[in-house]
Amino acid sequence: MSLYLFVVAALAGPTILPWKDALTKAYQDITDDQVLRSLSYDLARKARSCPARSFAVGSTLSSDLNFSQPVIVNSDVNPVLCLVFSGQGPQHVAMGRELSTVFPVFLSAVKLCDEILVGTYGQKSFLERTGLFIPNEQAKLPENQVWPIEEVVYSIVFMQLALVDLVKSLGIEYTYAIGHSIGEIAMGYASGHYTKKTAVGIAAARATAMAQVSGNGSMAALGACYHRAKYMIKQILADANVEEGLWIAAINSPKDVTIAGDSKLIDKLVLIAQGRKIFVAKLKVTCAFHTPLMDLCEKDFRTMAKLAFAEGTGTPVIRTMSTVDPGWLERDMDEDYCWDNISRPVLFGKAVDDIVKQRGPDNVVFLEISPHPVLQAYINHCGGKAFSLVRRPNPKTPAKNTGEYHQLLEGIGGLFSAGFKAINFAELCATPDGQQDFIQCKLPEYPYNRSKCWSESASDRSMRLREKRRPLASTMFRFNCETHPDLTGHVIFDRPIFPASG
Structure with missing residues (x-):
């Protein structure tokens, strides 16, 4: 079933509803694919000049479509797009399967x-060994997301590589990229540092090396600032009478960090955080990434990575904010950088914060490239506006499991409603094989507010428009030096000036 993004835009917020009703009345019975694609394209194109916007996704423009809350967009603001690539954790057995069915470019990339x-x-x-992504194939991995490290990588x-290709094919232009942990591999591909061959090679090196240290520890997300987390770690180590065993593996925002280390110490951290009513969630991973515990696999990683970097790296086409080194990426994303990505803490919060401060919160939007959004809260805590493309199904709320195709169009609609303009709707609304065979759609009359500002009778209008009396210019107030000789000394620029004392 084909889905379409319908953008309803108006000159003022109150006009959104009557305009939507007029469009629905005119097109609710239309099911022709070419007409609906053309209507979607025409509405989006016209919406660029309107400040009030709302959108919905559906197979037809029916009256029961759930349109988003109308927002007012500042036409003078032109935010740029930053792609954000998540790390481990959001994987699930249904990931990418519907996208593979709907978008040939996604399946080809996979x-x-x-x-x-x-x-x-x-x-x-x-x-072949996992059954992921391929339509009509049965996944061979457990649904609890606890997979072997190679399959996670x-x-x-x-x-993420396939989503980058899909985003490009849909005509969405991005300016920046950020990667969290393993997400920097796909970030390198999106920025032009890596080819797809290099990116897959780095993933292979990482997966093989990680397998050697699988089970060396655990990780947990903690809703605490850096200093509070350090204090909690110090307490736990002191209680266990050890000098090390827990480290801050990622600084995700001013309010959030990730802790990694010995599994027993992580369990102790979880209990203490729960007792203090601090948010904590143990991650579904089997390695203590971004800690000194990863040093045992460095040799294996570098051995395999040499093949991936045999052809070197490319010239970047966009700017990337590093989560390994503070600030904009200034060095090559080579073997050394990739190892630092594995062994050093992730400076994700600082990277987002730097972009928000340099561009301004209204001048940049963030799009998470992931099987499921896991970084949106961190981005929001840093003052950014975060959007996502797809989500994993939630068994607790089956009514909200709209599918990846629907979610993708919703994400694009959210970007557009946030004022992002670099979306090529001709490519977005084209056929799956890229044909832009749009036709002219006859839109209903725009619902202008034609009410009069006031009610006025003919006699009232006559009184309002008649010539006004000029009491201070009557003949009895006219004077000159002849009529009033005393004014002879009160002449300026040949004009008599009547004294105020008179």
Whole structure:
């Protein structure tokens, strides 16, 4: 079933509802694909000049569509887009399957990644052994998201590389990119540092090396600032009578960090945080990433990474904010950088904060490239505006499980409603094979507010428009030196001036 993004825009917020009703009345019975694609394109194109915007996604423009809350967009603001690539955690068995069915470019990218993995790096087919992504295939991984580290790495990287290709094919232009942990692999691809071959090679090196230290520890997300987290770690280590074993693995925002280390100490941290009513969530990973515990796999990683970097790296086409080094990325994303990405803490919060401060909160929007949004809260805590493309199904709220196709169009609609303009709606509304065969849609009359500002009778209008009396210019007030000789000394620029004392 085809879905369409319908953007309803008006000159003022109160006009949104009658304009939507007029459009619905005119097109609610239309099911022709070409007409609906043309209508979607025409509405979006006209909406660029309107400050009040709302949108909905559906198979037809029916009266029961759930339109978003109308927002007012400042036409003088032109925010840029920053892609944000998540790390491990959001993987799930249904990831990318509907996108593979609807968008050939997504499925082709996933298959190409798998071909590179097998043909260039001599690994077993990820798609065959897991059943992920391919339509009508049964997933062979558990639904609890606790997968072998190799499958986690490949699933995240394949999904993100394919999403980058899909975003480009839909005509969405981005200016910046940020990657969280393993997300910097796909960030390198999006920015032009890596080819798809290099990115898959780095993923293979990382997956192979990580497998050597799988089970070396655990990780937990903690809703506390950096200093409070350090104090809690100090307390736990003192109670355990050890000098080390817990580290801050990521600084995600001014209010959030990730802790990694020994599994028993992580469990102790979880209990203490829960007792103090601090948000804490143990992550579904089997390694203590971004800590000294990863040093044991450095040799294995570098050995395999040399093949991935055999052809070097490319010239970036956009700017990237590093989460390894503070600030804009100023060095090559080579083997050394990739190892630092594994072993050093993730400075995600600082990266987002730097972009928000440099561009201004109204001049940049963030789009999370992930199987499920896990970084949006962190971005919001840093003052940014975050959007996502897809989400994993939630068994607790089946009515909200609209599917990846629907969610993708919703995400694009959210970007547009936030004032983001660099969306090529001709490509977005084209056929799956790229044909832009749009036709002219006859839109209903725009619902202008034609009420009069006031009611006025003919006699009232005559009184309002008649010539006004000029009492201070009557003949009895006219004077000159002849009529009033005393004014002879009160002449300025040949004009008599009547003294105030008179």
